[in-house]
Amino acid sequence: MQQFLAFLLSSAIAATSACTIPTGPPLSNNITQGFSLRLQNASYPDIHNHFLNIWDWGGGDQHLFVSPAGNSTSELQLIDGVITLPWDPPRRAVINGEYEPLDNTTKMFMTERGDPRAVWDVAYGCDPDTDALQTELAFKARGDELGGLMGVRPFNGMYDFRWKGPGTSVNDPNRPWVHVTLVVVYPGATA
Template structure:
């Protein structure tokens, strides 16, 4: 290919890329999503977890959150009600298995009402690989007394899988075992 034609093709690709860039709609997202969805995680800098799907691992009446292939598929059974991630009669909580070494806490699904609930806010985001518009979930509040606003979700390797953890905002104790992720909604069906 001639240098002139090559430069023209690169310029044309740049124009196409700039006109197809991810743009957020003006309409804000509701904290209620009644159509069932599934969740996958993104962190392109960590290929072993990037684009893997959240599954459930039963533990008594609770469901622990793990990455596929471990666990059982969620298959569009999650929904959001006033910021609460719901599955049947279970809701997402941020409690138990607190790790003082890195100040993180487990996220899991339960029907018990005495655990601090996790409130999530849907936000628009852009897929880091395709630049496609996507809906992400961010931690809005951990309903403790007093409530903790913000924080982030991460993944940690545990025996034969990866489990979901919560870190409070401005956590200076995070170690390399903490793998920060973005939660992305999608529909399987």
């Protein structure tokens, strides 16, 4: 009985505690130390705490998939708010592929071309599992078009990354789009 009461008390404390978001000036939208991106959406175990992976799709483009599909990377950087692979030439996250009217989404991928960039702000958030403070990328814009959300959607047995424009709520029930939070994880850090 004591163990059960201790469990209830610890559950109540965990449910009422919340990490403290630091106040102060906005965080820089440049992260030059290599990092990985962990996805969070606790309502979807198939993607929750998985990682953004890259896949050479040909022509120099790197397509983005949820792990375990693709290849892991910890060399991402954020340059002026744009997720960047610091290769020669650099690949930058853009939103300009495979528009799908059924759910009003457009694919995000990495390329050296000048397509509309996916622009992010850096913000603090709270881990939904541990309540620990974490650094997140908050979606800001597709090129000059402000707003929208980043998520993932099933694609040939995997999940790829898709942007949903602001103010849209349509969804394809056969390929449901799921909003995700992207968490910055540095090499050697534990989840």
